[in-house]
Amino acid sequence: MPSLSEETRGKIKQLMPGATIGIIGGGQLGRMMALSARYHGFRIGVLDPTPDCPVAQVADFQVTADYDDKAAIRELAERSDVLTYEFENVDADAIDEVRGSVAVPQGTDLLRVTQDRVFEKQFINDHGTATAPWKQVDDLAGLDEAIAEIGYPAVLKTRRGGYDGHGQVVLHGPDDLAKVHERDEKQGTFPPSVLEGFVDFAFEASILISGNGQDFVTFPIVRNEHRHNILHLTIAPAQVSDEIAEEAKALALRLAKGFELAGTLAIELFITKDGRVVVNELAPRPHNSGHYTIEACSIDQFDAHIRGIAGWPLPQPKLLSPAVMANVLGQHVAPTRALIAKHPEWCVHDYGKAEVRQDRKMGHITVLTDDTRRTVDELEATGCWDDLRR
Numbered sequence: 001m002p003s004l005s006e007e008t009r010g011k012i013k014q015l016m017p018g019a020t021i022g023i024i025g026g027g028q029l030g031r032m033m034a035l036s037a038r039y040h041g042f043r044i045g046v047l048d049p050t051p052d053c054p055v056a057q058v059a060d061f062q063v064t065a066d067y068d069d070k071a072a073i074r075e076l077a078e079r080s081d082v083l084t085y086e087f088e089n090v091d092a093d094a095i096d097e098v099r100g101s102v103a104v105p106q107g108t109d110l111l112r113v114t115q116d117r118v119f120e121k122q123f124i125n126d127h128g129t130a131t132a133p134w135k136q137v138d139d140l141a142g143l144d145e146a147i148a149e150i151g152y153p154a155v156l157k158t159r160r161g162g163y164d165g166h167g168q169v170v171l172h173g174p175d176d177l178a179k180v181h182e183r184d185e186k187q188g189t190f191p192p193s194v195l196e197g198f199v200d201f202a203f204e205a206s207i208l209i210s211g212n213g214q215d216f217v218t219f220p221i222v223r224n225e226h227r228h229n230i231l232h233l234t235i236a237p238a239q240v241s242d243e244i245a246e247e248a249k250a251l252a253l254r255l256a257k258g259f260e261l262a263g264t265l266a267i268e269l270f271i272t273k274d275g276r277v278v279v280n281e282l283a284p285r286p287h288n289s290g291h292y293t294i295e296a297c298s299i300d301q302f303d304a305h306i307r308g309i310a311g312w313p314l315p316q317p318k319l320l321s322p323a324v325m326a327n328v329l330g331q332h333v334a335p336t337r338a339l340i341a342k343h344p345e346w347c348v349h350d351y352g353k354a355e356v357r358q359d360r361k362m363g364h365i366t367v368l369t370d371d372t373r374r375t376v377d378e379l380e381a382t383g384c385w386d387d388l389r390r
Helices: 028-039 070-078 092-097 109-115 117-126 140-150 174-187 242-259 301-309 330-342 372-381
Strands: 004-009 012-015 020-024 043-048 061-064 082-085 134-137 154-158 168-171 193-197 201-212 216-218 222-227 230-236 262-272 277-283 323-329 346-350 361-368
Touching: 020 028, 020 070, 028 043, 028 301, 043 070, 061 070, 070 092, 082 301, 092 109, 109 117, 109 242, 109 277, 117 193, 117 242, 117 277, 134 140, 140 154, 140 174, 140 193, 168 174, 201 242, 201 301, 216 242, 230 372, 242 262, 242 277, 262 301, 323 330, 323 372, 330 346, 330 361, 361 372
Parallel strands: 020 043, 020 082, 043 061
Antiparallel strands: 004 012, 134 193, 154 168, 154 193, 201 216, 201 222, 201 262, 222 230, 230 323, 262 277, 323 361, 346 361
16 A cells, blocks of 8 residues: 555645654654554654654654754655654755655745744734734844834844743833843844734633644634743633634634644734733644643644644544643652652653753643632642742
């Protein structure tokens, strides 16, 4: 049986069980993609610089090299039927160079848009969707002009790179602006950036959408709580009005259709105090805030991603139970492990990372519940996450 059938859905050929999916990136998202792919009958290869990375532990083979190693990407492509990626800081040009020898259902347009905050915000706005007010900033003079237009407070973000708060500076007033001037005049360089105005939000949220290039399905809108710029809790579903839930779904469909999405796309949102839905960022892959779907939904975000890039039909996900997901960072590993025996309701996921570090995502815990507020209080009462209160 050939790996790729002649039948197509949209522009994506259907991948048959027994074919190999190559994953660029060996972290926890890739690991959960790989586990899903296993259940669907696929074989797995991974490109990652760390030997025995989380994906490699459940894969058929690993190409051990840096992500920008074009020879390594070509090797992975030649040994795979389809390529996908678990994070957005991937060399899009290198992927384009191998598209003649391997299918890349996600393409690279989505990758290039989400790698650059100017391209991302422009794409979102062009598809009829609100973001925070923003201005492209290329130098200190441009920063001064942008702050005069947008005002304080504002956030200065590098156009490319950065995650979990890295590559960002909050400007509360002229003193903070002066510090940016001092820093960049000393360094002699100013990284291409974006200045964003603050959104007066009630809470942060996200919605996932998955597609196979032609058809798209959405997951419930969820509430997210961050600590020190890292996701701490996801509460599913978010307690929002029907109007907000429908707007989140509608904007997700607009963006997915604009990308001809294959796989899973995460859309981070602000829900404002006056009931508006504003897009913060996009992630062209499964997302930390979607981990609850593994236990709580009829199909999880990783199954949807694999089915999407394989060109398979996608069932509409159903929320089977409310749930709370808590991240387990490096400092939480020991206290949570010590309590596993006392909490049979905990669905524990360990990512298999060899090195435990402060603030490094090492796993997560999901609890199915009929009262999310009570469950949040119970998780916090364990003391495992007390360091995040400071």
